[in-house]
Amino acid sequence: MQDSHTSESTQKTIEETIVSGILSAKIRPGTRLSENQLATLFGVSRTRVREAMMRLETRGIVHVSPRRGWFVVEPSAEEAIAVYEARRVIEAGLLRSMRVLTDEGGKALDVHLNEEKTAMAAGDRQRLTYLMGDFHIRIAELSGNAIIVDILRDLTARTILISMLYQSEFHAAQSHDGHCRIFEAMQAGDFARAAELSIEHLDEVEMGLDLTTRPDPLSELRSSLSLPPKAVPSVSQLSDPKNHNFKGAIKTC
Amino acid sequence: MQDSHTSESTQKTIEETIVSGILSAKIRPGTRLSENQLATLFGVSRTRVREAMMRLETRGIVHVSPRRGWFVVEPSAEEAIAVYEARRVIEAGLLRSMRVLTDEGGKALDVHLNEEKTAMAAGDRQRLTYLMGDFHIRIAELSGNAIIVDILRDLTARTILISMLYQSEFHAAQSHDGHCRIFEAMQAGDFARAAELSIEHLDEVEMGLDLTTRPDPLSELRSSLSLPPKAVPSVSQLSDPKNHNFKGAIKTC
DNA sequence: CTTTCCTGTCTTGTATGCAAGATAGCCACA
DNA sequence: TGTGGCTATCTTGCATACAAGACAGGAAAG
Structure with missing residues (x-):
C-alpha cells in the first residue's frame, strides 16, 4: 500500500499487491480502500481498480459498503x-x-x-x-x-x-x-x-484468539464512525516504530 | 440462458443465472458469453455484465480470451x-x-x-x-x-x-x-x-470419465476455430428432444 | 445549549464512448 | 486454383462522464 508504484500496473498486480500486503500483515482489517486513491497509486482508472476489488470481494478479502467505500474485511x-x-x-x-x-x-x-x-x-x-x-x-x-x-x-x-x-x-x-x-x-x-x-x-x-472481546456490532459501529480499529490489548509495545500500524506480532498459522 | 429476462436484474442475478444454468447442465462448456448479448438479455449495460464475468472468472467458471470473448471454461x-x-x-x-x-x-x-x-x-x-x-x-x-x-x-x-x-x-x-x-x-x-x-x-x-479422448491442445484448437465441442460419443440418443443442446445424461456426483 | 435541516463534498454505481486487437470475407493477383 | 493482403466488423479493454446516495459541517430555529 505505501509502496510507490510506477504506473502501468496490470489488474493482477493490484489484486496481488493487496493480498500480499495482507499476508505480510501490512494491511489491517477494516482498512478503507479508496478506488480513487488506488487508481492514482497504480496509475490506472477507477475501472480497473473496481475490477480488482470485485475479484477480491469474491475471494472474501474485501467487501463494499454501498456508496461508502471498499474495506478490507473484518471477520466476525x-x-x-x-x-x-x-x-x-x-x-x-x-x-x-x-x-x-x-x-x-x-x-x-x-x-x-x-x-x-x-x-x-x-x-x-x-x-x-x-x-x-x-x-x-x-x-x-x-x-x-x-x-x-x-x-x-x-x-x-x-x-x-x-x-x-x-x-x-x-x-x-x-x-x-x-x-x-x-x-x-x-x-x-x-x-x-x-x-x-x-x-x-x-x-x-x-x-489463542479472544473471540469475545470484539463483538461484531461494535466493530461495525466503529467502522461506521470511521474510528481506527481498537489496538490489540495486552501486547506491550515492542513493535517496530517505522511501522506504526503494526500492533504487536501476529501468530498466523 | 434461454430464459427471457425482464430487465432490471442485479449483478448477482447474472452470476447466479449462469451458475445455475451450469449446475443444471443447460450451459455447455465452451459456450461463448457475449457481453453485449448478456447486457441486452438482462437489460443492463456491459459494465455490470463484465463485473459478473470477472467474478465468475475468479470462481473458475468462465475465462476470457483477450479481445475474443468470454467462454465457459473447458477444463483440461x-x-x-x-x-x-x-x-x-x-x-x-x-x-x-x-x-x-x-x-x-x-x-x-x-x-x-x-x-x-x-x-x-x-x-x-x-x-x-x-x-x-x-x-x-x-x-x-x-x-x-x-x-x-x-x-x-x-x-x-x-x-x-x-x-x-x-x-x-x-x-x-x-x-x-x-x-x-x-x-x-x-x-x-x-x-x-x-x-x-x-x-x-x-x-x-x-x-467413468474418458480423459484421453479429448486432449487439451485439440480442445483449444477447436475453440479457436469456433467449432462446436465434439459431441460426447457412445451415448445413444435418448435425450429430451426439446433440449437439443443436451447431449445425453450426465452423471454429476 | 440543543436540535434540525440544508448544502457542499466525497464516495461508489452505472452507462457510454472510444481505442485497439481479432476475425472473416472478399478481392486481386499469381 | 491457390495465396496474400486489405477492409469491414465484431470483440473486449479501458477511461471518462454523470447520477445518486452518504456524510460532515454549519447555519438557523427552538
Whole structure:
C-alpha cells in the first residue's frame, strides 16, 4: 500500500499487491480502500481498480459498503470460527490424501522451517507473519493441486486478518514447533498423524484468539464512525516504530 | 440462458443465472458469453455484465480470451483430475470432521435422496443432473459452514462441466447408490466410513470419465476455430428432444 | 445549549464512448 | 486454383462522464 508504484500496473498486480500486503500483515482489517486513491497509486482508472476489488470481494478479502467505500474485511467471531473450521477440514483432508513426501518436497519444507527459525531469531515479525502463514500454503503446493493452493491462500489471508483482530498473545515458538511436528510426521510417512497434528495445531492457534472481546456490532459501529480499529490489548509495545500500524506480532498459522 | 429476462436484474442475478444454468447442465462448456448479448438479455449495460464475468472468472467458471470473448471454461484433463482431487480432499475432510448427524440433517438428506429416486424414475435428466451435484452441497450445508459450501458449489459447477466434456457413460443408479451408502454411514455415526465411501464414490465417477479422448491442445484448437465441442460419443440418443443442446445424461456426483 | 435541516463534498454505481486487437470475407493477383 | 493482403466488423479493454446516495459541517430555529 505505501509502496510507490510506477504506473502501468496490470489488474493482477493490484489484486496481488493487496493480498500480499495482507499476508505480510501490512494491511489491517477494516482498512478503507479508496478506488480513487488506488487508481492514482497504480496509475490506472477507477475501472480497473473496481475490477480488482470485485475479484477480491469474491475471494472474501474485501467487501463494499454501498456508496461508502471498499474495506478490507473484518471477520466476525462466527466467520473466524468458520475459517478455522474450513482450514482444518481442507488441510487435514489434504494431508490424509498424501501418500509420499518427495525428496524435493521434504527439502522445500526443511528450507522453509529454517527460514522460520531465522526470522524468529532475528525478530523479524513481518517476515515471520508471512512465513507462518506460508507454511500451510507450501504444504498445499506439495500436492501439486493449484485449486487447493488457491483456496488455502485466500483462507490464509483471512486467517491473518482474524489474527490481527482477535489475537491477544503471540507464541511464535509454539507455532513453529507445531509446524516441525507436522513435518516430522510427514517425513515418517505417517500422514494420518500429520493430519491430526495439523488439526491440533489449528486448534491451538484458534484457542489463542479472544473471540469475545470484539463483538461484531461494535466493530461495525466503529467502522461506521470511521474510528481506527481498537489496538490489540495486552501486547506491550515492542513493535517496530517505522511501522506504526503494526500492533504487536501476529501468530498466523 | 434461454430464459427471457425482464430487465432490471442485479449483478448477482447474472452470476447466479449462469451458475445455475451450469449446475443444471443447460450451459455447455465452451459456450461463448457475449457481453453485449448478456447486457441486452438482462437489460443492463456491459459494465455490470463484465463485473459478473470477472467474478465468475475468479470462481473458475468462465475465462476470457483477450479481445475474443468470454467462454465457459473447458477444463483440461489435468484440471479435471485436480477438481476431483480437491473434492475428495474437501468432502472427505468434511465428513471426517463431523461428529453428529442431527435429525433435521438426516431428514434433509432423506428428502433429497427421495428426490433423486423420483427424478430417476421420471427420467427427468436435467433435474437429475442438478440433484446429483446438489447432494454434495447438501452435505456441506449440514456443517453450517458457508465457506465450505461456497467452495463446493463452485467445484460442483466445474464437475458438471467436466462431465459434459469427458463423460462417456451414465450410471445414475450407481451414483445414487453411492449417495445412499454415504448417508447410511452418516446415520450410523461412522463418519470415517462415510469419508471413505465419499472418496470411493468420487473415484467411481472419475473412473467413468474418458480423459484421453479429448486432449487439451485439440480442445483449444477447436475453440479457436469456433467449432462446436465434439459431441460426447457412445451415448445413444435418448435425450429430451426439446433440449437439443443436451447431449445425453450426465452423471454429476 | 440543543436540535434540525440544508448544502457542499466525497464516495461508489452505472452507462457510454472510444481505442485497439481479432476475425472473416472478399478481392486481386499469381 | 491457390495465396496474400486489405477492409469491414465484431470483440473486449479501458477511461471518462454523470447520477445518486452518504456524510460532515454549519447555519438557523427552538
